Each structure stands twice: as structure tokens, then as C-alpha cells.
Amino acid sequence: MMGRYDDEVAGLATTLDDPGDLDVLLDRVGDARVVMLGEASHGTHEFYTWRAAISRRLIEEKGFSFVAVEGDWPDCDRVDRSVRCLPDAPTDPRDALATFERWPTWMWANEEIIDFTRWLRTRNAGVDEDTRAGFHGLDVYSLWESLREILTWLREHDPEQVPVALAAFRCFQPYEEDPQQYALATRIVPTNCENEVVDLLVRLRERAVADGAGRFGAWQNAEIVAGAERYYRTMARGGRESWNVRDRHMDHSLDRLLHHYGPEAKAIVWAHNTHVGDARATDMAEAGEVNIGQLARERYGPDQVVLVGFGTHHGTVVAGDAWGAPMEVMPVPPGRRHSLEEALHGAAPPQALFVFPRDGRPDLLTDELDHRAIGVVYHPERESWGNYVPTVLGDRYDAFCWIDESQAVRPLRVRPTSLAEPESYPSGV
Structure with missing residues (x-):
């Protein structure tokens, strides 16, 4: 055939x-x-x-x-x-x-x-x-890493916004940087950190648009926190919708980068x-x-x-x-x-x-x-x-x-610090 x-x-x-x-x-x-x-x-x-x-x-x-x-x-x-x-x-x-x-x-x-x-x-x-x-x-996975990056940047460049970032960080703190704990918690009780994350995102988005390139990294990290919170919450409900949350996040990230680099960017x-x-x-x-x-x-x-x-x-x-x-x-x-x-x-x-x-x-x-x-x-x-x-x-x-x-790729020997990340669908692609 x-x-x-x-x-x-x-x-x-x-x-x-x-x-x-x-x-x-x-x-x-x-x-x-x-x-x-x-x-x-x-x-x-x-x-x-x-x-x-x-x-x-x-x-x-x-x-x-x-x-x-x-x-x-x-x-x-x-x-x-x-x-x-x-x-x-x-x-x-x-x-x-x-x-x-x-x-x-x-x-x-x-x-x-x-x-x-x-x-x-x-x-x-x-x-x-x-x-x-x-x-x-x-990608969308770096919820806690991106929160820490935001806090570090704000403390140096925009300390007035630190309380907003801390509110988001403290909301996630009980889950010990374990997305599976957070995802499970949103299924058991009708509470999550969405409001804190949205507040943080809105503040950083507004200031990035107003102030230009210097804030782009903080804004992008805030978009990741918002996307990751939504991704983990969606995974907890089961089904395949989390795939779409992740790919739509990557699509939006790509578009933000193209705008950041300018109208002729490729x-x-x-x-x-x-x-x-x-x-x-x-x-x-x-x-x-x-x-x-x-x-x-x-x-x-x-x-x-x-x-x-x-x-x-x-x-x-x-x-x-x-x-x-x-x-x-x-x-x-x-x-x-x-x-x-x-x-x-x-x-x-x-x-x-x-x-x-x-x-x-x-x-x-x-x-x-x-x-x-x-x-x-x-x-x-x-x-x-x-x-x-x-x-x-x-x-x-x-x-x-x-x-x-x-032939197989040639990896560096790097020791991962956490294996708590939920498996992405299908089988890590």
C-alpha cells in the first residue's frame, strides 16, 4: 500500500x-x-x-x-x-x-x-x-517562578505595586509551590486565587503599556501567573480544555513578543x-x-x-x-x-x-x-x-x-528540584 x-x-x-x-x-x-x-x-x-x-x-x-x-x-x-x-x-x-x-x-x-x-x-x-x-x-508552567520574578522586579523598580504582588503570592503560599495541591483545592472548595492574580495582571499590564519596554518582563510574568492559575484550575476539572488554555497562552505570548520587538519583527x-x-x-x-x-x-x-x-x-x-x-x-x-x-x-x-x-x-x-x-x-x-x-x-x-x-539528544546533567508538575496532555508534548 x-x-x-x-x-x-x-x-x-x-x-x-x-x-x-x-x-x-x-x-x-x-x-x-x-x-x-x-x-x-x-x-x-x-x-x-x-x-x-x-x-x-x-x-x-x-x-x-x-x-x-x-x-x-x-x-x-x-x-x-x-x-x-x-x-x-x-x-x-x-x-x-x-x-x-x-x-x-x-x-x-x-x-x-x-x-x-x-x-x-x-x-x-x-x-x-x-x-x-x-x-x-x-510556556505557561512557571507560576511560582514568575511570581518571584515579579516581586524582585517590583521591589527595585516599582515598590508601590509590591503589596498587590504579595497578595497574589500569599494566596498561593499555602500550596507549597505544588500545582497539584492548588488544582485539587479548587475542586474541593469554591475558592481560588483568580481575583488576586487578575488584580496583579491588570496593574502590570496598564503600567507596561504606559511606560514601555522596561516593564515588559514583569508584564509577561504576570500573564504567565494568570495563565498558569487558569491552566491548573482547568486541569483539575479533567478533560482536554487545559490543552487549549496552554496553547492559547503560547499564542498570546508570541503576539506580545512580536509587538514588543516592533512592527517589522519576525x-x-x-x-x-x-x-x-x-x-x-x-x-x-x-x-x-x-x-x-x-x-x-x-x-x-x-x-x-x-x-x-x-x-x-x-x-x-x-x-x-x-x-x-x-x-x-x-x-x-x-x-x-x-x-x-x-x-x-x-x-x-x-x-x-x-x-x-x-x-x-x-x-x-x-x-x-x-x-x-x-x-x-x-x-x-x-x-x-x-x-x-x-x-x-x-x-x-x-x-x-x-x-x-x-539519534538521541545530548542532555546536560541537570538535577530537577521538583517532580510535582502535573503531566501535560498528551504525554508531555
Whole structure:
């Protein structure tokens, strides 16, 4: 059955050997404002290195303003300060990455990210400060970390607002920085910290709009506190709505960053395929789920957004066998029968780039095929009944990077301080 796509695969594929082979993708990007680069796992070496190669060319040749990742704002802010060569920041981004504590630390604290952020710092050191490319986190999890960042900033820059921040901090204090305790408490009794958080957010939002760039970080941390409170409260009710809370938060964070950088700003996003690939081209839509790829197309227009998926047929990956479990290198078995991975394995070069035509699309791009999705929690032995998302490839992405045999990412050895974070749906993607 899969052999019927062989001619189509061969006709669409460009061999991917070095960054020069990305010309066809940069042509497709054109004047787009947002490029989202996915991954089929959170622990594959080639996904990180090719995203870095694409991002380097976008920054150098297309003037992209920043990279925004599926990570926490406070952690990534330390990296951002390093890569933008700020005087109070580490001179080596590795030192900032080594402070990442939230499981799974290997997602960003890895050698591949060190290589990219060191390049970014070197590049930024040679250009004017206002054209230096940033590195930011989009995610929603850092409730307590963001509250502490707000308090620290207000005590130095706006002490009149400290009581408002302390009210929010004290409301959460009984839960001992355990989001599961907070989420459970909102189910048992009709009380929560929403009013305190909203008051804090309104104050910081108003002052950020009035006073400009100096308050942006405090405002963003307040948006995270508000989003995290809503996310954990929604998770306690069960169901999948928390997925939408999280992706809508990331969408809003991306839009705030674009406005912060200015009217000519352009963004690169690194996140899992399940966030990047348009949800409407998968079974996520039937479940009522949205994602940042879909939301970006709706917000900026499909001509201003380029979505790039990634995939692999077999190899190794870093993951855990349960939420909070020690990371380990696991095998990635061959793609299952009748999947996209099986089709590409049979006909594509070992490393290939597919840039999809806008019209006259072959069956490979219009048929629904199962497409692998590996989270931070992974059980290779269960792939026969899980880890695949029904996908119409040509609608989900604008382009696709294929790695037939992939290798595990190279993590830094960072010890997480807490394993209390609720597992995100589905399985940490």
C-alpha cells in the first residue's frame, strides 16, 4: 500500500546534507512573519540541529528577530540575557542553561542548544544592540517562578505595586509551590486565587503599556501567573480544555513578543509537532483542540506563517518512562505499517526536505496518514496502539524535514528540584 506514494515522495524530496540545501525552504518563507519549526519528539538530536540550521539562516538572511520555544519564560530569560550580551548575564549561555530545573530538563538544557545559543551570542556581539536576536520561552508552567520574578522586579523598580504582588503570592503560599495541591483545592472548595492574580495582571499590564519596554518582563510574568492559575484550575476539572488554555497562552505570548520587538519583527518558534502543525488537519479538531500553528494562521494569515514539521522512521530518543522519571536513551522502533513514516522510509533520501506546492498536490499530501508523535513520557513497546496522530500532511504543514535514522539528544546533567508538575496532555508534548 505504501509503495503507491514512492513516485510522489521522490518528486517532492530535496536531499538534506548541509545548510545550503535549505534554499528552497527560505524561498518558501519569503516575507512571512512567523516560521514554526516542529519536532516529532522532545529528545532527538537531528531535530534540534536542523532547527538550529534553519534558524541561523532565517536570522542572518531574513532578519528574524527572536526564537521563541516551548519553555518557561524565567529560565529562557536568563538565556536571552546571555545571548543578547547584557552586562549582568553569563558570558557563556551554557551557564544559563545549566540552571534549568523543571522536568524534563533535557528539552532545553542540552548540548545542541548550547551550540546554537553560543552561535547566537557570537552573532549578536557583532551587530547593533537593537538588532540582536532574542531567545524566549512561551510556556505557561512557571507560576511560582514568575511570581518571584515579579516581586524582585517590583521591589527595585516599582515598590508601590509590591503589596498587590504579595497578595497574589500569599494566596498561593499555602500550596507549597505544588500545582497539584492548588488544582485539587479548587475542586474541593469554591475558592481560588483568580481575583488576586487578575488584580496583579491588570496593574502590570496598564503600567507596561504606559511606560514601555522596561516593564515588559514583569508584564509577561504576570500573564504567565494568570495563565498558569487558569491552566491548573482547568486541569483539575479533567478533560482536554487545559490543552487549549496552554496553547492559547503560547499564542498570546508570541503576539506580545512580536509587538514588543516592533512592527517589522519576525518570529521563529520551536515546539512539538502537536503544537506547530495545524490542529485542523488532525483528529485534534474533532476533540475541540486548537494549537499555536492553527492560531497563528488565523491571527496573521496563512501567507504570513510557515509551519515546518519533522519526522523520523527509527533510531534513539531521550525520554522518561513516567512523568518525572529519570531520563534515558530509548529505542525508536520502525514506523508502523500504513504510516507516513513507513511511506517516507521506503522512498525518501536518508535526510530530506519537502516543501509543499500550493496547488496540484499529490495524494501523499491530501490522504490521511498516521504520523508519529513522541512525548517526554514514552514507551516504545506500546507504539502499535499509540504515539500516532492521523494527519493530512499538506494541510498540517507547509514543509517537512525527514530524518530516516535519528539519534538521541545530548542532555546536560541537570538535577530537577521538583517532580510535582502535573503531566501535560498528551504525554508531555
